[in-house]
Amino acid sequence: MLGKSPWKMAVGATAIALLAAGCGSGDSEESTATSNTVSIGIAEPQHLIPTNTTESNGAEVLASLFYPLVDFNEQNEPVEVAAESITPDKTNTTWTVKLKPGFTFHNGEPVIAQNYVDAWNYGAYGPNGQGGSYFFSSIAGYADLQSKDPDGEEGPQKAPDPKAKKLTGLKAVDDSTIEIKLAAPFASFKSVLGYTVFYPLPKAAFSADGVLAEGFEDAIIGNGPFKMKGTWQHDAQIQVEKVADFKGQVPKIDGITWKIYQEDSAQYADLVAGNLDVQTQIPIESLASASADLGDRFQKSPNSTFQFVGFPTFQKEFSDVRVRQAISMAINRQEITDQVFLGSQTPATSFVSPVVAGYRENTCGDNCKYDPAKAKELYTAAKGPAELKITYNADGPHKAWVDATCNQIKAALGVNCTGVGEPKFADLLTKVEKKEPVGLIRLGWIMDYPLMENYLGPLYSTEGSSNYYGYSNADFDRLVEEGRSAATPEEAIAKWQQAEDILAKEMPVIPLRNAQNVFGYSENVTNVSVDLFQKVNLYEIERTS
Amino acid sequence: MSDMNSVTAAEAPEKLSAQPRRGKSDKNRSLAGDAWNDLRKSKIFWFAVVLVAAVLLMAAWPSLFTSADPNECALNRKHAGPSGGAIFGYDFQGCDVYARTIYGARNSIIVGIASTALAGIIGIIFGLSSGYFGGAVDAVLSRIIDIMLSIPFLLAGIVLSRRLSSDPNDNGLLAVILTLGLLTWTSSARVMRSAVIASKSQDYVAAGRMLGAGPGRLMFRHILPNSIASFIVVLTILLGVNIGVEATLSFLGVGLKGDAISWGIAISEGTGFARVASGPLVWPAVFLGLTVLAFIMLGDAIRDAFDPKLR
Secondary structure (H helix, E strand, C coil): CCCCHHHHHHHHHHHHHHHHHHHCCCCCCHHHHCEEEEEEEEEECCCCCCHCCCCCCHHHHHHHHHCCCCCEEECCEEEEEEEEEEECCCCCCCEEEECCCCCCCCCEEEHHHHHHHHHHHHHHCCHCCCCCCHHHCCCCCCCCHCCCCCCCCCCCCCCCCCCCCCCCEEEECCCCCEEEEEECCCCCCCHCCCCHHHHCHHHHHHEECCCCCCCHHHHHHCCCCCECCCCEEEEEEEEEECCCCCCCCCCCCCEEEEECCCHHHHHHHHHCCCCCCCEEEEEEHHHHHHHHHHHHHHEEEEEEEEEECCCCCCHHHHHCHHHHHHHHCCCCCCHHHHHHCCCEECCCCCCCCCCCCCCEEEEEEEHHCCCHHHHHHHHHHHCCEEEEEEEECCCCHHHHHHHHHHHHHHHCCCCCEEEEEEHHHHHHHHHHHCCCCCEEEEEEEECCCCCCCHHHHHCCCCCEEECCCCCCCCCHHHHHHHHCCCCCHHHHHHCCCCCCHHHHHHHHHEEEEEEEEEECCCEEEEEECCCCCCCCCCCCCCCCC | CCCHHHHHCCHHHHHHHHHHHHHHHCCCCCCHHHHHHHHHHCCCHHHHHHHHHHHHHHHHHHHHCCCCCCCCHHEEEECCCECCCCCCCCCCCCCEEHHHHHHHHHHHHHHHHHHHHHHHHHHHHEEEEEEHHHHHHHHHHHHHHHHHHCCCCCHHHHHHHHCCCCCCCCCCCHHHHHHHHHHHHHHHHHHHHHHHHHHHHHHHHHHHHHHHHHHHHHHHHHHHHHHHHHHHHHHHHHHHHHHHHHHHHHHHHCCCCCCCCCHHHHHHHHHHCCCCCCCHHHHHHHHHHHHHHHHHHHHHHHHHHHHHCCC
């Protein structure tokens, strides 16, 4: 009797382990098999308030719930969608947005200009702490909505209330006209309006003027082709269903289940088993077998992802530029793209993606060339830290290449390097925002709008929305700003290229790879395409039967 | 049941003459002495001992088995076949699978021994006090054991080890030890309790009590030594089981992590590429299986030798 129970226990534990590993979330409602809905895998979004959503999972979900002002055609030019027209004045400073009539929010409210103004004011108001606040900084009056904490975030004093609560540059002229006054001319502002943070919010979103209603984030009301079915079931799923007689482009499916996975290998297992319809990023360990598993349902398409690691420049041990150069030179990018990604990604030698205008090859120069001897020399001279770690989010396909990168760094520099997995991307970002010592940070950037500026401003300017590493360079900020105010796209690109050259000298981040979409889908769906933003085209996807 | 019985039954005529001789030569033979006599003849015991010794050696001096550095990995050897010292080939990161498997023994053994020791200490405290004092103490402590037993093990393990090592920077060793120790002590406590109840009513305990021995002296000098045998057997088996469970937790990503080398992690990582290269999955699994088997067989053999009911 004694001898038996531990045996049972061991066998039982293994059985449960296998179950837990094999069926990540195979227990979703089976009704999806019969109705005209599809399921798409994501990781847990950090936020779902549009002005706070700067990561790709939340943005993907929001793309189903909202209808943007502009979308992009194949040439990456902005085309009006929810907007009738978007016209600048002669100096590109004042932009007039005319809305298409007839659109309503999911709760029946008509979409009016004031909804956009309210949402943007909320996003721009500093004390609301919205991650996408940066994107409103080009609008006049933005500075008055911010206030600086007198003794830093950690100090006991609270930041004073900002001078104003509303952007002076925003005005709802009438129900269908928004007038946007920019602080400085910005010739490509129309492209910016296509980004997630520029979605409108209904009156129901606010409990008082400028105060978001409790629980709104879990039951978002948008103006898009799909509406929430129930609420956001954290770490499980988000269900959306088709809006009856939607005025814009009507999708061919009746609903989407955004299935949330903690592990992409579980997501892949579900995809192969037919429990999931679309996975937008096939995990590394399955790349070799994916064509066998999925046949021609395993596909590739270009996207705008730029993979890099950031240095917390606020930490002393990384303040010496030679340390940053040395680590960059210690990485053999070609070997990683060949061996780990089986050629599905390409080594990055610049700070912007090849898909945007203004891209130049090899702006990073020698700093991105694999040169272990020089790396070691620089590192020793600069007395770089003996312990390095690269923090990544374990809910994305990063462990394999982070470990491989660490091994290369170890071999080249003779230091110890470990990859540290944070369970969720949202946790990682939160830690980084609090400036906890996480070491090097694995980051990726999918563009928000197809401009070279999008790879520079948000990532490296002092107030940038995704400047997690605390990089600050006045010259860089000025050049990005000058590029935005330039009269023509060509002049703008020239300025931005100068800004990129500063990055190449200072190396606040290490460019690693340019990715493409490597996606797969089940036999239940067809017409699946994934765009430059790594989003599934929700208007074209169809069920087969 | 054991071979001794069959021998005596078959050679019944000799039994009478043999009996006194044996009694004379082994006058002071104790329970342990009898058990050792049994064990010496058990093939299973020796098989288990050899395996356990090998694993312990591996854990203590891995460099005896391999001269390769388990952390020296190069991507250009990805999934390369066996060569030179790397007789098991290389894994996805180009690390020597043989070296990593050898070095992985240490964490398994540390976790196994430490968590079993912790479980044993808790088990002794609970079993001894509930068995000795009886009554209300027994009722309360036994219900606590029941409650612990009713918690689904893996669920509790995942929750507990996640909570105990929320910092992704440590390698999770302490958390795994605590998790396993705190969740697996119940069976040893129950065995202890029943053994204590059995020996409590023995004459020598009554004698000790009459001579004025206090509960502490009675418990630790008289009852404990006489009820520890089956308890040790349970712990030996538990040790094997805990090693297996550590690998399970590590496989699920809530056990050891970071740069820790562990069979569970190796199996977990190997699983993804099982269809491309099976070595990185199979070898740590074989070592894990043999180690768990060795400890459980050892426990089983000792149990057979010690348990008077099975003689």
